[in-house]
Amino acid sequence: MTAAPQTVTDDHSQSFPDTAVATSAAIQHASGSTPPPAQMPPAPTGRAYLRFVLVLGALIAIGPLTIDTYLPALPSITRDLAATESAVQLTLTGILLGMGLGQLLVGPLADAVGRRRPLIAGLALHIAASIFCAFAPTIELLTVGRVLQGLGNAAVAVVAMAMVRDQFSGSAAATMLSRLMLVMGLAPVLAPTLGGAILQVTSWRGVFVLLAIAGTMMVTLASFALRETLPPANRRKLAFRPVVATYGSLLKDRTFVGLVLISGLMFATLFSYIGGSSFVLQDIYGLSVAQFGLVFGLNSLGFLTGSQLNPFLLKRFEARVLVRVGVTIGAIAALLTLASAATGFGGLVLILTPLWFILFACGLTLPNTPALALTRHGEAAGTAAALLGASQFVIGGAAAPLIGAMGSGSAVPMTLVMALTATLALVVATLTLRGRLEAAEPAQPADATA
Template identity: 55%
Template structure:
């Protein structure tokens, strides 16, 4: 339980950094005289930082242990949060949000690497599901915390709170996390071996497909995160507090599914659960697109397939990363880095599409559905190819 709490707190830094200022996006755009698309690019900057930062921090954690990169990364997050307080325009804010994402990347990649240091196979998938329960408090509480701050202050106060939270998590890293990578298992941090490790990862077809599945599942979630404040507040007229409540309900659907996943793992394989979850998510997404396009059922009609889609994604997010990481335990930090970079990098590319397509309900629904559909097709095609290869060998 102590390990779950510590790692869950570390993984939560990324969602807190992403979600806490969502209720402030419309007000932020007005204050900085920026369009909604420009404001959404500050979210893109955070996702880019989270993705690219992991590519550097992952190999460093394999070379120097888990704790040192984590402590330095959270310190960077605190500094960037404080600088966001005085950002004069949306461009500077976007750059600082990127730096903030780099700092949060340390917590994300180290937490995944520690899971792989301590657990394998089904145990790792179970651990990931338990972590989602702990870290799930972040997306539930973050928008509500942001909305509460907006009641008494401006959007800049959100970044002051993020600085305090980052500092608290840095203390957790210093005092509550033991080193899980002994010196004899560490890898060299020089450039050549790191590149060779990345090359071995990207030439492993199954790892690449599983990383892509995890990334596309995450991109559906980020499409929701990117567009939800504009759709729910703009299209459906919710205020900041109501938005925080609805966003929390979506997080509960996601987390609840991840806990049911632990029970399902006792009967079915993680890969089979992911395949069926993606098929269900695609079906729910098709209904969501139809409802969003026609307006049938109003807010309730929109929320029902949306929550079902988020619930289906809740089965994908713990299983796909666990399956991918189980293939490369000898380089867990680097593998976790590439996995995380793929997830957040693709999320950074996909999330702005909601704004480009119109920042409305059909745009968000279409983007979410496309992500899970492509993930299902990629995984299904890989399973068919694997079975054919097994038959040929037999």
């Protein structure tokens, strides 16, 4: 027994009817593996909707805050710990790999035990890891601490995405994710400036003390202001074979894999800028810490503009169309940035201007790829969100050391990696997002017919 294919449309006013979820639940119930699903909590509206956006956005912001606040400190960390630039950039890779691999573990756990407990445990790990980083005596131990921070933040990333999918789907989910990005988008705008201000009064270690304090505030907020969104009757069995079978089912969906790759490649484009900009703008173009924070914040407004324009565009265009437009803009802008860096034509102005459009493209693309991907697999939202998030952080994590390995004498390494990842995202989108997207058959646990 399988679910009939369902055409995914972009009705902005209603969540999509999730017949695939109902069919999957019926299969599991008929086999005796799980009880029939409980009715999902109603989607929040009015003030409850606003509160959900603000609370979840504040929690999600812990990720970019952890990554971006210490960016102005990278040169001082290099000097203080007698490390190479490549080794320091590995601390960025460490947090991304921790977030990527952690999501693969947390996703099935969140589908099995609910959303709140993994979230609170992850925030607690973030606090402990931040304190560890604050006292790290070597670059190697700092990298270990960053990996642990990433593992803690992975729970926040997975749970937030799964909570959105628990209550919204399709264009409604894309709109919600855009609203969340308005809240969390303030983090990369403010974080480097905040990090620069901290460095005026203390060392880079004070940045990690601040992150520990922020984590304490977030775990308090999560404990009191966020309700469980996954009823016990809708939870999936946590066992090795069902988890592997679910991941296998997701990987057989060609369109889902395409969306995962697009999301990962665009995140790598974004993170190439995040990981390389402090060295390029400060060491090559001579910006001060304060000037770097200002420029970084202004470029981050490009990301915010794209993400906040997205809900209005969704009223007229399908999400898949916006993804293709976003990756096209990103690829063109990245190639222009590479040309400017390689030739020196236009100087800093023709480096920063295309960078703004690259971040705009990321802001337009990144809310829509998870919305499309999770709509196809709502019955395993935690696991699907984990695979989606892991691709972002694993692919993105490879970008920073690659830039460092190519040297720091010019802006070419950073812009070359950005051009490569953005162009690959355009190629994948062209190959996989043709025509209207059909809903995938539900990912079934391995014991569904046992």
